[in-house]
Amino acid sequence: MSIENIPNRKDVPKNLTWDLTTIFKNHAEFEKEFKQVSAMLPQVSNLTGKLKMDSKSLLYVVQTVLRLNRMFEKLYVYAQLSNDIDTSNGSTQTDMDKVETLGTKVNKAQSWFDFEIIELGRQKIAQFIEEQPQLKQYERLFAVILKNEGHVLKPDEEKLLSGAANIFASPEKIFGILDSSDFSFPTVPNEDGKIVKLSNGIYSSLLQSSDREVRKTAFQKFYTVFDQFQHTLAATLSTEVSVNNYQAEVHHFDSAREMAMHENEIPTTVYDTLIKSVNQHLPLLHRYVALRKKILNLSEMHMYDMYVPLAQVPKTNFTFNKGKQIVLDALETMGDDYLKHVQEEFDNRWIDVVENQGKRTGAYSSGMYDTNPYVLLNWQDNLDNIYTLIHETGHSMHSYYSSHNQPYQYGDYSIFVAEIASTTNENILTDYLLENTADPEIKKYILSSYLEGFKGTIFRQTQFAEFENEIHQASQAGKALTADFMNEKYLKLNQKYYGNQIISDPEIKLEWSRIPHFYYDFYVYQYATGFAAASNLATNLTSGNERDLQNYLDYLKSGSSKTPIEIMQLAGVDMMDSSYLDNAFAKFANRLDQLEDLL
Structure with missing residues (x-):
């Protein structure tokens, strides 16, 4: 769309917008609830020391703290959704x-609860x-x-660490600003032939160009910036690693990785x-690289050739x-009950569409x-937007089943399982389209998109996870994380992952310096485990086995009532075992x- 064709909010048809009156009928109701939550803060703060008195006191304290959080979450969701549909609106801002x-203030009022x-x-x-x-x-x-x-x-010690939270967050902030x-x-x-200024977004777009000289120039020029600042970026990432290792040490964990995974109740075995x-x-992966080389008809494959689409976008x-x-x-394979709630989503303005x-x-x-x-779309x-719709619907159905089958305290779910339901839906859509599409061009596009998604999610994110773990271990052992050290470590990993069918260009050794996920504290491995789990679940569901469907629905209904590993076992995937x-x-x-057959 050109900017002239994008409508103002008031001109969007009502049936394509969210109905937020199901949260609060009007703004006055929102303000009333806001005042009630504000009034609860002193009450919750003053409960310090009360839960240990007797069983009735413990029950009262738990229920009061949960009620505060529940009311606040409702306020937050309403304000966020209202603001996101028109960020230029001063009132919603x-x-x-x-x-x-x-x-x-809510977090401060209940900060004593876990310790007590x-x-x-x-x-x-x-x-x-x-x-x-x-x-x-x-x-x-x-x-x-x-x-x-x-x-x-001890509370005083945790308070000191909390006071340094902004300092500990500095590496990520510095990287983000840079x-x-x-x-x-x-x-x-x-x-x-038009001259454009590179940015992260434009760089990604140019790497998909069919003109190889455009790809090569963009790749080489882009990395000149990271080459110039590699020592600053090494110091920034090294500080992030030191913060993680320090936090792990003072909290009595063997490693930063163990501490990060402990928070989500995930054994380190899953990572290994x-x-x-x-x-x-x-x-x-080496075979996939070789196929790319063959399809692109290249005598020499380079890293800047890894993102060119292997098939044209369907018209x-x-x-x-x-x-x-x-x-x-x-989604017919998901059964009548699941479909009924998806239809409910479509019919009742749960989606803000355009x-x-x-x-x-x-x-x-x-x-x-x-x-x-609530689903936000643009x-x-x-075809890509159909994938987006079914992906977000997967999240929504997960939330729907969890909240309708669990009490409030277990109505949400761990980040470890969050992307599995959505990616399962994507896999089901891929299976459906391949089965029901006769057009070979569309099949080529779907297959190449799937393979590229697999490469980018399982292989690439695991490469990141391996690098992240290695630099934390090296720092813990007293090794200085200089730019030279990380360049060498990353280049060797890249050569191992992509193999000898591709040239690991000198610039790629700097890739670590531009990845924001290295500031997310052992997060990226979950992209890979989640994608692999979803692949298994989609295969089970499309087989039509009633037991597999029931297992999957039980997983959706579980919320956080069990550990993430137990919930996935309930769904039929043992993430402690490599078979998935x-x-x-x-x-x-x-x-x-x-x-390969199609091409």
């Missing part, structure tokens, strides 16, 4: 600022549950808090199994109504326990065969 400030639960101890809590049966519904909540026993410092504001990127020619399995299957237009029908048809002036870009699924899920009439990864690689190999 004000509401968002107010709620974010209130959030800081740990101080009360397992034995006393068990005794109180025996005396007060209503406390049993919070048993899992207590267990999640008590897992930090031995890792939480990356988004201070780097001055050079200009390069695009396919039309992923890296080991991916390394065993690297010949598949077919897909309206939003057509997209919804394809999603419903693809782009408008001031609307937030991208897509997401939001909501909280007391609201329906719909364009293409083996299955995913087998599907990748099969799709690779199919694309």
Whole structure:
């Protein structure tokens, strides 16, 4: 769309917008609830020391703290959704600022809670549950808090660390400012010969150009900036690693990785199994690289050749109504109950569909326990947007089933399992389209997109995870994380992952310096594990086995009532065992065969 064709918010048809009156009927209701939450803050702050008195006091304190959080979350979701549909609206900006400030106060008012639960101890809590049966519904909540026993410092010590939170966050902030504001990127020619100034977005676009000279120039010029600042960026990332290792040490963990994974109740075995399995299957990535080289008819393959689409985008237009029908048809394998709720999403204005002036870009699924899920889209009439719709619908159905089958305290789910439901839906759509599309051009596009997504999610994110773990271990052992050290470490990993069918250009050794995920504290491995798990679940669901469907729905209904590993076992995937990864690689190999046959 040209900017002239993007409508103002008031001109968007009502049926294509969210209905936020299901959260608060009007702004006056929002203001009333805001005042109630504000009034609760002193009450919650003054509960310090009360939960240890007796079982009735513990029950009262837990219920009061949860009520505060529940009310605040509703305020936050309403303010966020109201603001995101038109970020130029001064009134919604004000509401968002107010709620974010209130959030800081809410956290402060209850900051004592976890420590006092740990101080009360397992034995006393068990005794109180025996005396007060209503406390049993919070048993899992207590267990999640008590897992930090031995890792939480005394209140004064934790307060000192909390006071340094902004200092500890400095490496990520510095990198973000450099990356988004201070780097001055050079200009390069695009396919039309027009001179454009590089940015992260334009660089990604130019790497997909069919003109190899455009790709090469963009690649080489882009990395001149990171080459110039490599020592500053090494110092920034080294500081981030030192912060993580320091936090792990003072909280009595063996490593920063163990601390990060402990927070989500994930054993480090899951991480090690992923890296080991991916390394065993690297010949598949080498084969994919060789196929790219052959299709692109290159005598010499370079890193800047890895992002050129292997198939053309289908010219077919897909309206939003057509997209919804394809999603419903693809998801028939999920059963009548699931489809009923997807239809509910489509019919009841849970989706904000089209782009408008001031609307937030991208897509997401939001909501909280007391609201329906809300999906934000910026719909364009293409196949990629159908994938976006079915992806966000996967999140929404996960939230719907969790909140309708669990009490509030377990109505949300771990970040470890969050992307699995959405990616399962994407895999189901791929299976459906391949089965029901006769057009070979569309099949080529779907297969090449799948393989590229697999490469970028399982292979590439595991490469990142392996690098992240190695530099933390090196720093912990006293090794200085200089630019030279990280360049050498990253280049060797890149050569191992992509193999000898491609030249690991000198610039690629600097790739570590531009990846924001290295400031996310052992987060990236979850992209890979989630994608592989979703691949298994989609295969199970499309087989039509009723038991597999029931297992999957049980997973969606579980919220956080069990550990993430237990929930995935319930769904039929054991993430402690490498077989789910083996299955995913087998599907990748099969799709690779199919694309080779088509091309």
